[in-house]
Amino acid sequence: MIDAELLQIFACPGCRGALELADPNLVAELNEQVKAKNLRTLNGSQVTESLEGGLICRNEKLFFGIFAGIPNLLLPEAIRVESPL
Numbered sequence: 001m002i003d004a005e006l007l008q009i010f011a012c013p014g015c016r017g018a019l020e021l022a023d024p025n026l027v028a029e030l031n032e033q034v035k036a037k038n039l040r041t042l043n044g045s046q047v048t049e050s051l052e053g054g055l056i057c058r059n060e061k062l063f064f065g066i067f068a069g070i071p072n073l074l075l076p077e078a079i080r081v082e083s084p085l
């Protein structure tokens with residue numbers, strides 16, 4: 001998992017703001033949508049891989065998925081979330 005120190009290295013690629021670890025409940029909720037083939041990224045691609053975790057930009061309500069221990073910080077592949085926490 002990603003620890004707090006490492007987290008400080010990551011900035012949001014959109015607004016350069018701080019990223020926070022996503023709440024496990026939110027990750028679980030999003031994974032339900034992955035299973036239902038109902039989760040899409042900003043560029044419209046379907047998310048097919050289940051999320052291990054995620055980083056959240058509160059400013060822009062964006063979720064960056066963590067896959068195999070590595071956060072995907074590509075803006076087009078972020079997921080819009082209505083209530084990030």
Ligand SMILES: [Zn+2]
Nearest residue numbers: 012014015057
């Ligand atoms: Zn941002």
